[in-house]
Amino acid sequence: MDKEFSSAEITKCFLDRMAKYVHWNAFITVCEESALRSAQLSDQKIAAGTAGALEGVPIALKDLFLSKGIRTTAGSKMLHNFIPPYESTVSQKLLDAGAVVLGKTNMDEFAMGSANITSHYGPVVNPWSRDKKLVPGGSSGGSAAAVAGHLCAAATGSDTGGSVRQPAAFSGIVGLKPTYGRCSRYGMVAFASSLDQAGPLTKTVRDAAIFLKVISGHDEKDSTSAARTTPDFESFAGKSIRGMKIGVPGEYKIAGMSEEIIDYWRKGAEILKDAGAEIVEVSLPHSKYALPAYYIIAPAEASANLARYDGVRYGFRAEGKTLKEMYENTRAEGFGDEVKRRILIGAYVLSAGYYDAYYLRALKVRKLILQDFLSAFEKVDLLLTPSTPTSAFAFGEEPKDPVTMYLNDVCTVTANMAGLPGISVPIGLDKLNRPLGLQLMAPHFQEERLIQAGDVLEKGANFPALTEVA
Amino acid sequence: MDYVETSGGKWELVIGLEIHAQIISNSKLFSSAPTRFGAAPNENVSFVDAALPGVLPVINSFCVDQAIKTGLGLNGCINLVSSFDRKNYFYPDLPQGYQISQYKHPLVSGGYVEIEKADGSRRKINLERIHMEQDAGKSIHDQSATKSFIDLNRAGVGLMEIVTKPDMRSAEETSVFLRKLRSILRYLGACDGNMEEGSMRADLNISLRRPGGELGIRAEIKNVNSIKFLAAAVAFETARQIEILESGGKVDQETRLFDSATGETRPMRSKEDAQDYRYFPEPDLPPLVLDPARVEAIRRTIPELPDAKAERLRRDYDLSHYDAAVIASEKEIADYYEESLKHANADDKDMAKTLSNWLLGDLFALLNKHGKSIVDSHISPKNLAELISLIKTDVISGKMAKDVLEIMWENRRRPADVVEEKGWRQITSxxxxxxxxxxxxxxxxxxxxxxxxxxxxxxxxxxxxxxxxxxxxxxxxxxxxxxxxxxxx
The missing domain is CATH 1.10.10.410 (Arc Repressor Mutant, subunit A)
Structure with missing residues (x-):
């Protein structure tokens, strides 16, 4: 540790920038006092030689990780007044490692969205915006903007269908979704339980590795967390990829994908090839069914997960003359349109007479997608795809119908459906100076490979740092 | 066969039961909150039970063991892979907005309970399945004119739902079955069977058909919270359905509520407003996969159950069929009897029979008189055995022993002391x-x-x-x- 500056200094610097760029709306809640206090404590620990892995590092938490005593909203009016009595496992691990929490970042309501425009607390502006205001992607849009705009060193996100990787790609930073089960979901406001996974948004692949190590591990409070030891991910940054086989699945060349993105995809493959990897064409034939199946499974689980927001015990309540009226008023006023849409879809696909045609079929598709990946990984070590079919779009230019909006997740949902780890690494800027990212996907619990190849990709891409911001 | 005969001919009753039995355990099915009965409202509530955002269920392995034990004790097949589903509905005492239950793949399939009716005939009542699920909390509507209150102490307590086949043909069979089931559950230590406190609840499915004919349309009767009320509910429902059928009508497939004050059932909800529970696999819990060794280890802990115990009492002590059945029918009585035998000369069959006579005769009369159950008896098994020994060794006569027993009840003294004090030692010279x-x-x-x-x-x-x-x-x-x-x- 060089000790060129103290944690208190860097924390103060980030807090000043957060105030300066408050118009990006990246944070829902700022924890200025507690951040400064814990930064001072961290400085004492560093001086005493008892520093943790992230001692004194100022970070931000997506506002769906429950923070004991700090309002946690999940971007919803429903939880506008909810102060959790307990800490999420992931944020506890970060605190235990010495991280300084600057605040809670803005997000799409209940993590449902791809542009951070469904938040009850208003949209987030992408720090890469120039003439037009761009969306940062979503649902972890606040975290992505905060990292990209240098408002924090790193941030947590959650990824159900691409909510870490897609905003990372839109914002020119690194976003990693771990294997399902790598990190505990305890204390994360649930969207779709079989798909949700916490993950880091960071400036570099190496940072993602360090961050991931801290938040990984089995948690007895989460029965779906895996009993696995956590590798030293950071040690894989800088390791040679010579001899690695990297698959390029043709199915990810989505209709209407810009030539620029395809060129960058080719460029990424070249970088890896130059570093000694072998590029192999592979096929994932069921990929095209992933998105529709995802938009059945995720809403189905969400419709049940969000049933607890009924105005009875905590959160928002709108009174009514009868119990039923209170429920209806609370949920009509407390949830935004996108959340209501997904609850309705979810309730519909699970209802009697439709279950087999929709939900059951989607589960079968999910199995086929997993099977595709398992077959592909018999031949290759990693897969390389674009992270998104487009670059960030401007406010007002976003797709107006939900289905086109859902296409933002088309490259990322497959990993969630199969439970695989994936990383988005910035690869370059398009003609409009908007960032683009490439995605690497690995077999279950092989995040090391993402770090190893992601680091190579990052160095080869030589992505420009964001220096001037509006 | 039991038939109901009316001027309109013979009818056969077809009854099935769904029993919700609370699992005896220190903590809830998916949380570490205690299950203690009688705590202050909302005292036994964890973040999981209150369904705060971000909480996750973790299966209580002891509850699983209890359910396995129950499955084995009821002759069922333990499924080595079972899984949980969410049953979705809104109600304030269901904090999650869904109940975690086992819908598609229950822990136990099949099984049966053998019952013996008053005329001595025996029948097997088959079980469909046994699965685990969460109990709901309680809504309290009678404390305020304008408000309802919620107590979540019961929310998340582990339940076993025991579903029978439609195998019962009379109120008698149904109540004998329920009594026998309750007895077995108590022997197993899996459920205390206390229907008054609600730790065991039964819903009845009743339909009528012409003897040997097609199954009729059934009504589901809820809220029958004692074995005593069971007969009343069956009788009322039988008469109601016969009246409908004999006047050419059709029984509605509906859920009805039993009112213990009137002894009647009334409609609760019809098939049309039956809820769509939108069951789907619980994504927060992986499938429950059991090691066969675990099941075998639990099998070895199953105690002697009532039928086997009664058989042994008949064989070893020459007890009458009836006496042995009564002693074995409740674990506490059987425990009392066997504890008492330990203090007597148990090799003496005559001794064992005398003990049984005194237990079922004089002691039961005293218990009835004082409104006590056997576990609250003022006379310990040891003291009863000593009293019998005093009779057998001619220290006192049987007639005097009755007086001694009364005094023993009053002052909880040993019979020898009572005899000495009263100078009631028999003159044998x-x-x-x-x-x-x-x-x-x-x-x-x-x-x-x-x-x-x-x-x-x-x-x-x-x-x-x-x-x-x-x-x-x-x-x-x-x-x-x-x-x-x-x-x-």
Missing amino acids: SDEIEAVLRKVLEEHMDKVAEYRGGKEKLFGFFIGQAMQKTQGKANPATLNEILRKLLNE
Whole structure:
């Protein structure tokens, strides 16, 4: 540790920038006092030689990780007044490692969205915006903007269908979704339980590795967390990829994908090839069914997960003359349109007479997608795809119908459906100076490979740092 | 076969039961909150039970063991892979907005309970399945005119839902079945079977058909919270359905509520407003996969169950069919009896039978009189055994023992102490008894003459006189024997 500056200094610097760029709306809640206090404590620990892995590092938490005593909203009016009595496992691990929490970042309501425009607390502006205001992607849009705009060193996100990787790609930073089960979901406001996974948004692949190590591990409070030891991910940054086989699945060349993105995809493959990897064409034939199946499974689980927001015990309540009226008023006023849409879809696909045609079929598709990946990984070590079919779009230019909006997740949902780890690494800027990212996907619990190849990709891409911001 | 006969002909009752049995465990099915009954409202509530955002269920492995034990005790097949589903509905005492249950893949398939009816005939009542699920909390509507209150103490407590096949044909079979099931669950220590406190609840499915005909449309009856009410509910529902059917109508497939105050059932919700529960696999819990060794280990802990115990009591102690069945019918009675036997000479079949007679006769009468159950008996198994020993060794007579028993109940003393204190030790010395008898005969020479003249009924009179002189302490057998000898002199 060089000790060129103290944690208190860097924390103060980030807090000043957060105030300066408050118009990006990246944070829902700022924890200025507690951040400064814990930064001072961290400085004492560093001086005493008892520093943790992230001692004194100022970070931000997506506002769906429950923070004991700090309002946690999940971007919803429903939880506008909810102060959790307990800490999420992931944020506890970060605190235990010495991280300084600057605040809670803005997000799409209940993590449902791809542009951070469904938040009850208003949209987030992408720090890469120039003439037009761009969306940062979503649902972890606040975290992505905060990292990209240098408002924090790193941030947590959650990824159900691409909510870490897609905003990372839109914002020119690194976003990693771990294997399902790598990190505990305890204390994360649930969207779709079989798909949700916490993950880091960071400036570099190496940072993602360090961050991931801290938040990984089995948690007895989460029965779906895996009993696995956590590798030293950071040690894989800088390791040679010579001899690695990297698959390029043709199915990810989505209709209407810009030539620029395809060129960058080719460029990424070249970088890896130059570093000694072998590029192999592979096929994932069921990929095209992933998105529709995802938009059945995720809403189905969400419709049940969000049933607890009924105005009875905590959160928002709108009174009514009868119990039923209170429920209806609370949920009509407390949830935004996108959340209501997904609850309705979810309730519909699970209802009697439709279950087999929709939900059951989607589960079968999910199995086929997993099977595709398992077959592909018999031949290759990693897969390389674009992270998104487009670059960030401007406010007002976003797709107006939900289905086109859902296409933002088309490259990322497959990993969630199969439970695989994936990383988005910035690869370059398009003609409009908007960032683009490439995605690497690995077999279950092989995040090391993402770090190893992601680091190579990052160095080869030589992505420009964001220096001037509006 | 049991048929219901009316002017309209014969009807066959078809009854199935769904029993919700609370699992005995220290903590809830998916949280570490305690399950203790009688806590202050909302005292036993964890973040999981209150369904805060971000909480996750973690299966209580002891509850699983209890359910496995129950499945084995009820002769079911333990499925080594079972899984949980979410049953979705809104109600304030269901914080999650869904109940975690086992819908598609239950822990136990099949099984049966053998019942014995009053006429001695036996039948097997088959089980469909047993699965685990969460209990809901309680809504309290009677404390305020405008508000309802919620107590989540019960929310998340582990339940076993035991579903029978539609195998019962009468109210008697149904209540005998429920009693037997309750007894087995208590033997297993899996559920306390307390219907009044709601730790065991039964829903009835009742339909009628012509003997041997197609199954009729059933009504589901909820809120039958004691075995006593079961017969009333069945009787009311039978009459109601017969009236509909015989007037050419159709029974509605509906859920009805039993009202214990009136003994009637009334509609709760019809099939049309039956809820769509939108079951789907619980994504927060992986499938429950059991190691066969675990099931085998639990099988070895299954205690002797009522039928086997009754059989053994008959075989080993020559107890009557009925007595053995009554003793074995409740674990606490059987425990009392066997504990008592330990303190007596159990090799003596006569001793065992006498003990059973005293338990089922005099002690049961005392328990009834004082409104106590066997576990609250003022007379310990050991003291009862000692009392029987005093009879068997001629220290006191059987008649006096009844008085001793009363005193033992009052002051919880040992029978020997009671006998000593009261000076009730029996006179067994032949010389002493002969002296008393000679005195009686001397005082009643006239009656002696009458006796010898053929009025043999006077034998009892002399015995009475002698008992009076000894304050009832003379050994009756010796007294009889010596009196006969003296009168025949």
